[in-house]
Amino acid sequence: MKQTWRWFGPKDLVSIDDVAQAGATGIVTALHHIPTGDVWSKEEIAERQRVIAHMKDGRPSGLAWDVVESLPVSEDIKKQTGNWRTHIANYRESLGNLADAGIEVICYNFMPILDWTRTDLAWRLPNGGTCMRFDLTDFAAFDLHILERPGAAEEYDKALKDAAGKRFAEMDDAHRSQLLRNLVFGLPGAAENFSLEDVRTHLAEYAAISEDQLRANLVTFLEEVVPTAEKLGLRLCCHPDDPPVPLLGLPRIMSTEAHYKAVMDAVNSPASGITLCSGSLGARPDNDLPGMMERLGDRVHFLHLRNVKRESDEIFGSFYEAEHLGGDTDMVALVEAVLHEEARRKAAGRTDWSLPFRPDHGQDILDDLGRSAQPGYPSIGRLKGLAELRGIIAALSPRITAET
Template sequence: MKYTWRWFGPVDKVTVRDALQAGVHGIVSALHHVPTGEAWTVEGIRQRQDEVMAGGLTWDVVESVPVSEDIKTQTGDWRTHVANWQETLRRLSQCGIRTVCYNFMPVLDWTRTDLRWETHQHARAMRFDLPDFVAFDLHILKRPGAAEDYPEALRDEAARRFKAMSDARIAELGRNIGAGLPGSADGYTLDQLLAKLRTYQGIDASRLRGNLVDFLSQVVPVAEEVGINICAHPDDPPWPLLGLPRILSTRDDYAHMLGQVDARANGVTLCSGSLGARPDNDLPQITRDFADRIHFVHLRNVTREADTTPCSFFEDEHLEGGTDMVEVIAALLAEEKRRREEGREDHMIPIRPDHGQEILDDLTRGAQPGYPAIGRLKGLAELRGIERALSHPRLGAIA
């Protein structure tokens, strides 16, 4: 396994040298300052590579090259944006980068109601509280028609929550839910968010799937040509939000995407935390089913507070929560062994300890929410321990 670490660039309060000391092999990063829809320059890519190398590591995975809302809705300058995405792939390949992660979530990226919720151990974790989210939708955002999306009992609980909210909590919910991509300075005010939602009127799940397939049909041939694997990150959380369709939430969603554009370069970012928020997603089985097309892995765990979809959940410790991490890692090791036997160059799958609880000195560092130094180091150590144990000759030498 090739362990990697997400780094948001020079502004990140967790440095590349911190990552090196944590024991990773490479860095996951992106040019967050480049406006969505523009092509990345070779000079910008090489500058980021130099910044990473100065800390003692290499830039191995891009997360993410953003897919614009114009592409997702096929409006405005979407054709230009697709051409720029293609050109970015060519330039990344020219600089030696071979793995690119992206997502196709409309308007919102990963969505949480709480970015630093206190656990019973007094750590800080990210959390999605369903009644608070519904309170935001119904009473703060006031999305037209929102009440039709929720059962009466949930609407009643959301009303009680909203009535008890302080002005500070109302403002916090708006900031947390309206945040942009991790690492970016983007975000939406309430009016901007409502305006963005209106651009999806008439776009249901079927049409959004078609737009994804159209996008992949144009970029995957370029990826194949230049030797890059692109990999789609699942929806987070994996269900519709704010009336928007979400189309990469289940095993069947991925099977459709991979079947429609059936090329090895078109692959999966396996995120055990995102998919694990649904009780009907069997993560070990999904790993086995799509093993050949898994190009990048995020390992984290969530604890669901109900076995329903949707539900409230929080980011638990890496070996806690609802996902059997030992089974997932065993399946990944088996796939790596199979790839080595085939002679594949991509036999080492880049994997990063995703998110992490803020513990110890993390609590005062003020890093990007979900990306603390010590919390991720703890998760990395636990994951490496599982790999080392499963790979030991006395346990059958999986690897």
Template sequence: MKQTWRWFGPHDLVSIDDICQAGAHGVVSALHHIPSDAVWTPDEIAKRHSEIATMKDGSASGLTWDVVESLPVSESIKRQVGPWRDHIEAYKQSLRNLADSGISIVCYNFMPILDWTRTHLNWRLSNGATCMRFDLVDFVAFDLCILGRAGAENDYPAEIIAEAKTRFNAMSEDRRAELERTVAFGLPGSVENLTLDDLRALLETYADIDADTLRANLVAFLEEVVPVAREVGIRMCCHPDDPPFGLLGLPRVMSTEADYAFVMQAVDVPENGITLCSGSLGVHPGNDLPGMMKRWGSRVHFIHLRNTKREGQNLPCSFYEAEHLDGDTDMVSLIEQILREEALRKSAGRSDWNIPIRPDHGQDILDDLNRKGQPGYPAIGRLKGLAELRGVMTALSARLDRLGG
């Protein structure tokens, strides 16, 4: 398992030097400043490679850019409106340019409008650490009382609606403003946040798009771009919905194993693959992460190892970002299945046997609490998570070696 680290570029408060000291072997990054309808040019790609390869004092970092996360899919492509065909051509050219630079794995997602969604970016735990949280009641309060979405009351049980209205009435103005900013926080690394008017306008554009339509549009997108990826040697991998249930009346189509099975079978080539995010998928009680890795491991190109703790078995539900070894996902069993898949690939002579993983998200602890870095991506919290995961990997690798795999 190749241990990687997400880096948001030169403005990230976690530096390339920090990543080296954390012991990561590679970097996951993206060109967040480039709009989703534009081509990633060779010059911009080369610049990011150079930034990753260089420490603050100018010496070589020894790190390589191993995974693109994400090459974003425009809303026009998701809805198949406007210049969506031009956007697909730009996407294809970006894939070619990335391949020319040596990149072989590209992560993307197909979530409408909002990327990962939370109601708290620094929810306090009993030990004083903070983490990201999705509180269903607070989210319903946002939907009903701040956004004022038409028809929202039809989407939630009466008792949740009553609780949300009571909670909203008790909220301070500061908390209301914080909730608005947090829900519309947007894509990690993005410099753009949505206003309420932006969000209302975008929601209106999805009024006639249901899950079947969005799923069909995803397959159509893949039918266009995967042949190019296959031609240039790139493995594409779709990130699951986060959280894995519908929000704001929007369809979500990559939340379960069945969703992945449909898309993998619709475009049935190895280059059409999976980003196995144990945190996002783990919120859904029907998802068996070790089992998914066992059944679909040959199509898993990239892995996010994090854990979440849900506060109910029904969906939607509240949940928070737990410690890496202390949530609803059996992380030890999942890592064992990853190692078994790597052994199968190695014995089959696959060049991609060493699957890149990264410690996803993390709780803010120690100096993270003062650093105020990218929400969800603290330096020390992720370092703690990587150290714990590394210990599990090392112990399981030794045991599997003794048992002959």
């Protein structure tokens, strides 16, 4: 398993030096400054590779850009409106430029509007650390009483609506404004400047798009770009919905094993695969992560290993970002399934047998609390997670190697 680390570029408060000291051997990044739908030029890609390869003092970092996360899919492509055909052509050109640079794994998502959703970006833990949290009552209070989305009341039961009304009444203006900022943080590049009207406008654009239509649009996108990926030797991998449930009336099409299987069957190519995110998928109690790895592992090209603690047994419920070994996903069983898949690939002679993974998210602890890095991406919290995952790998690898 290849140990990688997500890095948000030169403005990231967790530096390349920090990543090298954490012991990761590869970088997961993206050209976030390039507008969605535009081409990633060879020059921009090469510049990012150059920066990754060096520490602050100019010495070699020993790191390379291994995985793209994400080459974003535009809202026009997702809705098949506006400049979607031009954006697909640009996407293919970007794939070619990435392949020329030697980068083979491309993560993307097909979530409408929001890349992820949390109600609290720094929820205090009993030990004094903080983590991200999704509180269903807070979310319903926002949906019903702040956003005032038409039809929202029909999507919640009476108990939740009553609780949301009480929660909203208890909020002062500062709390309500903070909740809006937290929820729109998952809008790419929009955390500081999206208003309620902006959110309402975006939602209205999806009003006529059903789950089946959005899935058909994803299949169309893949039919357009997967042949290019095959020709270039690239592996595309779709990230699941986060959280993996319908939100704000938006359709969700990558939330369960059945969702993934439907898309993989529709475009049946090794170049079209899965980013298996144990945190996103693990927020649903009916998702069996070790089993998904066993059954879908042939098409898994990238792994996000993190854990969440669910606060109920409901499909749609509250949860928070737990320690990597402390949540509801059996991380030992999941890593074991990954190692078995790697052994199968190696025995079959596959060149992609070593799967890249990253310690996704992490709790803010120790010096992280004063660093104010990207929410969910602290330095020490992820280092702790990576160390725990390394321990699992080191403990299981000898036995699995002996069995094969």
